Amino acid sequence: MYNVNELNSMVETLKLYHRINKDKLLVNGIIDPDIIEKIYVDALPNNALLKKVLLKNTTFLVGKRGTGKSTIVARAQHQIRKEKNDLSVYINAKTVFELSKGTTSLSADIDQILNGRELNQLIILKTFLDEFSKSLKEELQNENNSMFTWLSRKSRDRKIKSIIKKIEQIFTNRASIDVSKRVDKNTKNNIAKATTLGAKTKIDSNGIISPEIDSQIKKNNERYIETNEVFIKYLDLNNLILKIEEIVDTCRRSGIYVFIDDYSELKVEDRKMFTEYIIQPFYHIAKDCVFLKVAAYPDQIEFGNLESKKYDFISIDMYDIYGKTNITDLEEKATIFTKRLIVNRLSNYTSIQIEDLFDFNSFNSSDECFRYLFYASMCIPRELGIIMDNCLQSHVFHGKKVNKTALIEAAERAYRENIESFYSRKLAATDIDSNEKAELVLQQELITLLITIAQENKKALAGIDNSYFRDLSEVPTSHFRVNKEYEEILAPLEFNNYIYKLGELVGKGSSKGLSNNTETLYSFNFGLCHTKKINYGKPIEKDSKFYQQRALNYSIKVGDLLSESKSISCEDGHTFGIEDLSLIQSLGMKCPTCIKEKGKLVSCKEVRKINFDRPSVLEEVKWTEAEISILTAIYKYEIRGKENITASLLENEIDLTSYSIGKRCQRLAEDNFVLRTHKSPYSYSLTKESRQLLNNAGIVAKADNLI
Template sequence: MSYSQNEKDKFFEAVDSLKKYRRAEIVDESGKDLVDALYTDLLPNEQILKTCLTDNTTFLIGRKGTGKSTIFLKLQREYRKRNDVLSCYIDTKTIFESSQTEFLGIEHFGEVMPNEALKQYILERSFLQSILRSLTEEIQERSEGLLGKIKNFLGIGEAQIVKEKLRELTSSINNNELLKKIEIPSLQQITVARKSFTERSNETALNENDSIGGKVQRAEVEMEASLSSNKMNKSSRKNISELEEQFSNVFLKVFQIKNFISQLREVLSTLRIRSLVVLLDDFSEIPDHSMRIFVDVILSPLNNWSQDFIKFKVAAYPNRIYYGKIDQGKIDKINLDFYNLYSTRVDRSVMEDKALNFTKRLIEKRVKYFTNQPVELFFDIRKESIEEYYELIFQISMNVPRIIGYILYYCYESKIAYGNSINRAALTDAAEKYYELAIEPFFQSTTYSLKSIDEKISILQMRELLNGNLEKLFQERLKLRLL
C-alpha cells in the first residue's frame, strides 16, 4: 500500500490530536475549534457529557490521558451557549506552582510564629489567594460578554455598578492591609496554643521516661524505642493534621469566604446568572496538605454554603481525592477508567465489548474527520480484520485516549510515514516503545501527584511487583510458543 503525502500528513494530524496533554485546544491549521466535531463520549448517547451538565457538583475520576480535560473543553462549549450559567476554568496545578513564588506584600508577618510553620502558612495562603484571584478575574472576563448582551436591559449605569463591584471583590482579595487585621491575632493564638501543648507533651514524656529508667533489659529498651518511634510518628501526623485544621480556620476568617459568596451571588444575580460552574482541572496534581486546605477553605464552603448557586466540576486521579465536608451522597462521581465505567454484573466479555465500542468510535471519528478516508485504509487487513486491530489497540491502551494516540503515532513513524500499512507487529512494537518511554521511567522516579494520598507501598515495592508480573507474562508467552 502506498499513501499520498496528504494522506500521511492528515493521518499524523489525527493521531497527534489524540495525544495532546492537559488542556491543549483541539484546533485545525486555520485555528478553528474542533471540539464539537471530534468529541467522543465514553458512553453511548453522550451520557458522560449529559451527567456533567446536570446541576450537581461532579468529580471526573480517571488516570492521566483518560480525557478529563477534553470533557472540560466540551463542557465549556456547552455552557457558553447558555445565558443563565457562567462557567469558569481553573488550572489548579498551574496556579499552585505560580503562587509559590508570590511572596510580595507579606512583610507584616514578622516573628508571629516559628519559621517552618510560618513558611507553610505563607505558601498555603498564597495558593488560596491566587485561586480566589483567578476565579474573580475569570468571572470578570466572562461577565464582559454578558454585559454587552444585556447592557440595554440593565442600563449603562447599572452595568457600570456591576463592573465596579467585581473590581472591589478582586481588590479585597489582594488587599493585604485588610487581611492582616484578621490573620495576625489568629496566628498568634495558634502559636500560643501550640507552645503550651508542646510544653505539656514534653513534661509528660519526661515523667514517663523517669518512671522506667534503668529498670528494663536491652531487648525491652529496643522495644520501648520502637514503640516510642511509632508514637512520635503518630504524634507528628496528628500535629500536622491539627496545624492544617488551624490554618484552614484562619483562612476562612482571613478571606471571609461567606462574605465572598454573598458578594459574588449579588453581582451575578444582577447579570441574570442562575448558577456559577467552576471547572477545576488537575486537582490531584497539588500536594496532599494543599489539597486538604484548598477543599476545607474554598471548595467545600463554596459548594455547601452557596445554596446551590456555585457548583464544581473537578478532574481528579483515582485515590488522590479529598472531599472534606462535601456530602458525597449529593455529588456525582464518574469513573473514566474502563473497568469502573463499564463493569457490571455480567461477564467480562460484555464489559470489554462496551469498551471496544468506544475504541472504535474514537479512532474512526478522528481518522474520518482528518483524512476523509475509512480507518481500514491505514491498516493491513489482508490477514486480520479491522475489528481485531481495535481489540489489540484496546488491550494495549486499556482505552486511554492519550495512549491510543501515542501507539498510533509510533505506528505512523514506523509504517505510514514510509507508505506502509499498520500491522500487528507494528502495534506490538509501538506498545513496547511506549512502555520503555512512558511506563518504565515512572518506576525510576515519581512525584506526589501520581501516588495515593494514603500511599503505603514504596516505589521500590511497586517495581518489584512490576518485575514479577513481567516475568509471569514472559513465562506464559514461552508456554504458548512451545504449544
Template structure:
C-alpha cells in the same frame, strides 16, 4: 495515505493539555473541540452528566480524557445565557509556587522554625493563588461573554463588584499570618524538631543519614516532608486546616461571588478544577477542606464544582460522596457488564467512534492506513487490547506506528501495533522507575512507594512466567489448556481486599482492572491485566482464547489466582536480620527466633531484629548524588525534549508534560542556566532543545551506573 496528517492525528490524541486542541484549527476548523469530541458513552451520556447542576468528580488515570471532557463541557456552557464557567489548573498553580525563587522571609518567632514557616507559607500561597485565579478567571470569562451589558440599570455597577473581588484576591495572596495560625505552627515546629533529632540520632549511630542540599528547592522538599509528618495525626491536621480556613475571608468571597452572579443575572457558575490528585496528600486535603468544601457547602447552590482526579487518590473531606455525581473513565468502570465480552464490545465501539471521527475530521479515511490482511474490526480490537481505550496511549501507539510504517509509506500491520506498544513500554514505562529513583527531587516515601511498585511488578511477571512453564509441562491446569500452543498468561485474579495493593501499578498502567467475577469456589475476585507492551517485552501472550465454549472461565482457572503470590511478596517486604553477621531469616521463623531471645542461629553471638526492606532502600537513596536531582516536572520536560528530538516551543512541551506554557518557560530557563536546555530564537518565538550534557546525564547508556559527578564539568 498522508503521513503528515497521520502524525497530526497521533499528536492530537497524545497531548496532555486540556487546551481546546487549538494547534489543529487549520485541519479541523475554528473550534477543534467541537469537531473532535467523542463521548465515551452513547448519546453524550458523560458530557450530559458533567453539565448537570450537581457537584461532580470525574475520575480516571492520566490520558483517559478528563480534560477533554472539561473542555467540551465549557464549550457547551458558553452557549448558555444563564451560566458561566471557569477553569483552574490546580497542579500547574502548585508547581509554579514550588519554584526556587519564592521569597520567604523569616518570621522572627523563635518557637516557629524557618522550615515550618516556609512549608506553611508555600501552602497558604497555593491556596490563596487558587482563590485569586478563580476570581481572575471569573472576570475574564464574563467579559468574553455576550451578556456583558446586563449590568445596565443594576443596583451595583460591574466596576464596584469586580473591585471588591480583586481586593479580596489581593488579600488572600498576601499570605499574612493570622493570630489563629501561630499556636498550631508552634506545635508543628515542636514536632518537626523532635523528628529531626530522631533522624540525627540515626545518623550518629550509622543507621541513616540526612543530607540537605544547598538549593532552596531541596530544602523545601525536606521542609514539606517534615511538615507532612508532623500534621499526619488527625487532631493536629484538623486544627491546622481550621486555622488556615479561618485566616481567609472565605465567607465574604463566597458572598461576593454570589452577588456577582446575581447582578449579572446568571444562575450558575461552573468551576472546573483539574489535576488535583497530583498534589501531596496533605496539600490535597487542605485544598478540599479550605476551598472545595466551603464552595460546595456555602454557595447556596450557585456554584457547581467539577473536579478531576485519579482513582484511589480522592479525598472528599466534608463533601458528602452520596450527594454528588461520580464518573469513572477507566475501561472497567465505564463498560462494566455481567460478562467480559459485553464490556469489550462496548469499549471497542467507543474506540471505533473515536478514531473514525478523528480521521474523518482530518479529511482522511482510516481504512487506508491499515494493512488489508486483517479486517479493520480486528485492528480496532487490537488497539483496544493494547491501550484499553486510553486516548493518550492510542496517540503514543500511533506515533510509533508513524515512525515505523506510515512515514515510510507503509500500511500499519498487527505486528507494528504490538511493537509500538512494546516500544512505549520500554522507552517510557520501564525507564520511569530507574530515572525517577535516581534523579527525582521528592520525599523518600514517594521513592519508596515507587521502589515497592517496581519490586511488585517484577514479582508478578516472574509468577506469570512460571505459570506459563507449568502449563506447558502440564503440571497445572490438566486438560483445560490442551490444544493451546501459547496459552495467554496476561490476566490474573485477586481478592477484592488486595486491590489497593495494586493501585499504584494501575495508576502507572502496568496493570489494569479488567473485570469482576466469581472463582470456582464461588468467591468474588477481581481480574487484572498486565499492560500489553509489558507482555510483548516479556514474551507473554496477552488475552484469552476466543471462540472456546468455556472461554468465560479462563481467567478463574486456579493457576491464575495470585492471592498467595501477593501475600508472599508482602512477607518479603520485611525480614529478620542479625545485626552482627547479617544473616537473614524469613518472617515465618519469627516465633522460633523469638523463643531463643532473638539470638542468631548462624553466628550464635548476634541479636536479630525485624527489619523493613525500606531501610535498605533508604540507605541506597542516601548514597545517590544530590547534584543531579531535579523536580519531577523538570525531568519530564527533559524527557519530552529527548523523546521528540526536535526543538520545541514552551507550549508544545506543555502539551506533552501536563503543565502550562508559563510553567514550562520558567523551568526551561532554569534548565538553561544548568546547561541542560538550549534556547534558540526562531521566527518570533523561542524554541528549546536538550543539550548533550543532559542527554548523557539522564538518558545516556551509562546514566544508570555512572557517577553523577562525571558530568559536573
C-alpha cells in the same frame, strides 16, 4: 498519498495534556469554535457522562492520566457557553500552588500577625481567588460578540467593564471590610493566651460564617491583635459569594461552574489544604450558585468533611464504565468506543477514509483491527494517540497502511519509551523521600515477579491435564488473577499502565488464609506482553472461563513477596507478617498482642525491608522528579527528529505547565544539562552529558531500540 499535517493534527489532539481549548484543536490551521463538540466522543450512549458532569452539584470526575478528564471538562464548558444559562471558570490546582510558592508576603501588618503556616494558607487562598478572577474575566471577554446582544455596543462594553471591576473589588476591598459586627467583643485575648486555628469555616445561628483559629497571638507595637479578625477579612466567604452571585445575576445567569483540574497532581498535604480551605467552604456555603467540578486521580482525593451522599463521584476508567463481571462484554463495548474515537478524529481532521489508513486484510476482520487498537490503548485516548503517532512514523508517512505488525510494533515502542523505565525515572530523583522510594522499589519488584511468573507459565502450563491447556504448545498468560485483598498493592502498577483491571469473579477457594474469596482479573500491558514474549489474550476456541483457571491465580506468590519486603511492628517490639495487616487495621492499627496480654492500645506501623541505591552514574547529579520528566520529554522529541522544542511543546508531553518548565530548564541550562537558544520563546535541547546520563542510568529507552 497522505496529508502529513492533517494526520499529525489528528494524533496530537488525542495526546493533549492539561486544559484543552479550541486553540489546541486547530483544523488545517483554522480555529473552529465548535470543534470540541464535533470531536467529543462520550464513553457512554447519549452523552451520559457529559450530562452527569453538567448536573448542578459538586462532582469528582475521576480517572487515570490520559483517560479524557480534560476533554470532558472542555466539552462541558463549551456546552455552558453555548446554552448561556450559567457561567464557568477553569482553575488548575497545581498552577495555584506553583504560583503561591513565588509569594512570600501579603502585607506588613498581616506578615507580623501570622505565623509561617497561616501566611502560606492565606497566600494559597489569595492565589486561588486571583486565578478565579482571571478565568472569569477571560470567559466574559470571550463572550463579547454574543453577550447582551440586545444592548448597543457601547452599553454592552460598559456592562462588561462594570462586571470585571466588581470581580477586582472582591480582592481590593477585602482588607477594608468592616468585621467588627462579626467579632464578639470578648474575642480579644491577652498575649499569653493561645487558641486553635485552622480556617475551617463554621456557620453560627445567625448564618454568619467565621473560621476556627489555630494560632498564637502576636504583639505588634504594643497592640493586641486578634487573629480572628485577620482571617475573617481574608476568609470572608460571605462577601465573596455575594459578589459572585451579583456577577451571575448581572450576566443574567443562574449559577457558575468551577472546574478544578490537576487536583491530584498536588502532594497529599497540599490536597488536604486545598480541600479544607477552598473546596469545603464553597461546597457548604455556595452550593446553590457555585457548582464545583474536580478532576482527580483514583485514590488520590482528600474528601475532608464533605458528605458522600451529596456529591457525585464519576469514574471514567474502563473498568468502572463497562462492567466488572463480564470481560467479553467489556471488550466489545471498549472496542466500539475505540473505533468511534478513531473514526471521529479522521473525519474531522482528515479527508482520509478509514480503509485507506488501515490494512484490514492483515487482520481477520476490521473488528479485529479495532480490537487490537483497544488492547494497545485500553480506552485511554492519550495512549491511543501515542500508538497512532508511532504508526504514522513507522508506516503511514512511508506510504504504507497500518497493519497488524505495525500496531504491535507501535505498542512495543509505547511501552519501552513511556512505561518500562517509569520506576527507574522515579527512583533516580533526589526529591523523593525514603518511604516513597521503598514503596517504588517494592512496585518494581512486584511487576518483575508478575512478568517472570507469566513467562514461566507460558511453557510450564502447556500440555498439562487441563482441558483449557492440554492442546496448547504455549499458553497465553497475559491475564492473571489475585485475591481482591491485594488490589491496593497492585493499584500503582495499574495507574502507571503496566497492568489493567478487567473484572471480578468468585474464586475457587481463598489461599493462604486470605479472608476475601473475591478475585480480581488483570491483564498486562499489550506492548509489555510483546516485548517480554508473553502471549496475549486467550485461544479463539476457548471460552472466557480460560481466565478463571486456578493456575492463573498469583495470590500466593504476591503474598510471599509482600512478606519478604514488609512487616508490621508495634512500639513495644511485637512483629507481625504483612498477611496480618487486615486484622490489625480492623483494630485501628493497634497491636493485638499488647491488647490481649497487657490491655494496652499500642500503635503498629508497617516496616519496609527493601533498600535502594541510586545508579552510580548519577552519584554527582541532583535531578528532581520534575527535571527528569523534562529531560526525558526532550529526549523523546529529539529521537523523533523534532526541532524547536519549546516549553509549550513539552507541556503537551508532561504534567507541568509551560511556566514551570521554563523555570526548571533555566536551572538545567545553568548546570549544563540543557541548551537554550536565545529566542522568544526559548528552544531546548539536551547536552551530550545529559543524554549519556539518561541512557546509562536506564531512565530512557535507547534510541536504537525504538526504531
